[in-house]
Amino acid sequence: DIQMTQSPSYLSASIGDRVTITCQASQDIVNSLNWFQQHPGKAPKLLISDASKLETGVPSRFSGGGSGTDFTLAISSLQPEDVATYYCQQFDSLPLTFGGGTKVDIK
Amino acid sequence: EVQLVESGGGLVHPGGSLRLSCTTSGFRFSSYEMNWVRQAPGKGLEWVSYISDSGNTRYYADSVKGRFTVSRDNAKNSLYLQLNSLRAEDTAVYYCARGPTGYMDSWGQGNLVTVSS
Numbered sequence: 646d647i648q649m650t651q652s653p654s655y656l657s658a659s660i661g662d663r664v665t666i667t668c669q670a671s672q673d674i675v676n677s678l679n680w681f682q683q684h685p686g687k688a689p690k691l692l693i694s695d696a697s698k699l700e701t702g703v704p705s706r707f708s709g710g711g712s713g714t715d716f717t718l719a720i721s722s723l724q725p726e727d728v729a730t731y732y733c734q735q736f737d738s739l740p741l742t743f744g745g746g747t748k749v750d751i752k
Numbered sequence: 753e754v755q756l757v758e759s760g761g762g763l764v765h766p767g768g769s770l771r772l773s774c775t776t777s778g779f780r781f782s783s784y785e786m787n788w789v790r791q792a793p794g795k796g797l798e799w800v801s802y803i804s805d806s807g808n809t810r811y812y813a814d815s816v817k818g819r820f821t822v823s824r825d826n827a828k829n830s831l832y833l834q835l836n837s838l839r840a841e842d843t844a845v846y847y848c849a850r851g852p853t854g855y856m857d858s859w860g861q862g863n864l865v866t867v868s869s
Contacts, residue, residue, distance in 0.1 A: 677854060681797075688847055688859035689789075689797065700857070732797055736854035740813050741787075741799035 774848030
């Protein structure tokens with residue numbers, strides 16, 4: 646199985662700060678990576694597909710990058726509504742696997 | 753509007769069974785592959801199962817293989833997950849998600865399954 650390692654597991658930043666979350670795959674997955682956002686008590690929401698494609702309706706302050714084994718999710722200017730847990734997910738091979746999650750909070 | 757609504761969860765004893773349903777609307781269900789994903793309380797996301805649009809192809813996580821069965825009824829726009837031989841570690845919120853494994857773009861609100869004596 647492909648292991649997905651996210652870091653950090655928790656981060657606290659100020660409104661307007663740029664924040665970056667990293668996700669590392671245990672083997673080359675090319676760009677077969679998605680990012681999800683999950684607010685407390687809610688279902689996950691697809692933010693970015695294929696490592697860098699922003700889903701329709703997702704604010705442009707979100708961006709994704711990387712390929713191979715190393716990926717990033719960046720929020721250019723943190724907003725209150727961005728408080729959530731973020732997960733990366735690989736779909737290069739079954740079983741699908743998710744990172745452990747990064748909880749983002751406001752300082 | 754795309755909608756996915758799970759039902760059928762609840763409290764069940766270890767070794768028991770449960771059938772989850774995911775009723776959909778707002779899109780052509782028969783054209784979409786579907787998945788089940790679960791989340792144990794306070795934990796991360798775990799993919800459980802996949803079914804093709806026709807229902808002919810199914811995949812499972814090793815943790816549920818042989819105990820869970822995914823199925824669908826395209827005439828009823830519904831997806832199902834039969835959970836047998838339940839264990840405490842199956843306690844989770846179960847989500848149905850629309851799309852292939854690489855593009856789960858719409859999710860239900862989730863349904864809690866609690867396995868406890």
